[in-house]
Amino acid sequence: MTEFENKSLAASPIKALCWFRKVDDTFVALNKTDNRQSLLDHLNTQNNRIQFTMEQECDKTIPFLDVLISKRNDKLLTSVYRKPTHSGQYVNYPSNQPNRIKRGIISTLTKRAIQISSINLQEEINHLKTAFTPPKTATHWWETTGSLRRAGGLTPSATEAPHI
Template sequence: MKDLKKDPDIAKVTADKRRAMVILDKSEFHSLVNKMLTDPTTYRKLKKDPTSTLQRQHKSTLKRMKDTFEITAQPYYELSVSHPQHPYARATIKSHKDLIKARLLVCSRDTVFYNTTQYLAEILSPLGKTAKSYITDSTDFCQTISSITEPDQIISYDVVDLFTNFPPTKPYKSSVSASPTWIDLSIDSIISLTKSCITSTYFTWGDNIFEQIHGLPFSPIRTEIYMTHFEEETLASFPIQPVCLYRKVDDTFVILGKDQHPTSLHQHLNTQHPRIKFTMETENDNKLPFHNVLVSRDPCDTIQTKVYRTPTHSDQYIHFYFNHPPKTKFDVISPRIFAPAAMT
């Protein structure tokens, strides 16, 4: 490993999941990243750095809200970033997929809209939990499906590259129907701030500045809101309703009846939006993995669950001496201690 680190032609890249390390030729790594960035339907190169312009526009918006008494002086200064940094991208490798691909993760800390995004997250997060299919974690999922008897067909549907494809502005007007009681912002102001944040999708890679045309670099809360909206519209237009349907962001677990065809729902999902496409996985030997749960049917035709680990799982989560708050370390390890008991 030490010799590999010294080799200038070898790239050591973090895997997209499971904290594994991927070793590959540096030329192959750059080829994977450049293949993404040269896709004109997803990214475009910018000639000018938009940071200063965005900062002026954002301050103007916040000043208007302060002048109309929607926010006080304290949040006015808290939501501003005095010396904003550029969002920058780093690449990971999707080693858990059959076809190895690169994925860009954009760090937005201390950027123009960073503080505002954190503020809006508190307001918008409940909107992503309104769907009937919403599950909080693996324990909740196992407890929810444990009462299902005589499951016929177990299927999972997964969105292909959701974060570079979903239309970020569509569902907000219909979703934000009322302001939380603990803030004075109007609905229009919440939507205005949200649009400012989600339309700022530029980042640096090396010496170049790129803009993401579709989707967002990474935003689980906003994608959860969109998928809730997408799911409601899709099921309302589908003539057959599944026995059950549960979703965690872009992964959907479905049980269909014997007379229902999985491919029919798959085709229906793929006709809802030109850029939102799903893959389908059916059970193998009466077993189907969903996130870190292996769902199976026993001879009595009842649901059984247990912990599932992908072949690329490294059994690594977070180093004890990393500079994270104790609560973060506890939150990382506690599900690995308590969740397995709930899965069996």
């Protein structure tokens, strides 16, 4: 694919300001005066088995992978992107998953927010806190389980809910 890109872009009448690809997703920035459709048509005539589609920015934003890229005052700003179909659920809290898995999910999503977000970081952290605050039934379940384990002589640290 790299060879295809290099040859196609070298022969293109439109020169991209930037071209980033991750597997089958490509982020391209062009000059305001460049004809986007001309570049798309050019790429799609290079190999009939490789066809591109184009998603254009809407309200000066565009999602790319799990990043929402926003344009403000000729600067690109980034924040975490979740699809509209995202349910907000990551793992069923009282599930039989080990606590280290639950803590790992929280840790990974927090690191992702810190690495990706040039704006709205606190908003994303608040989303994670809300998403990982156990519902009352889970809190009760943890308390009950902790009480049962303590009664059985086991230490409570292995059964308590992780804290954010």
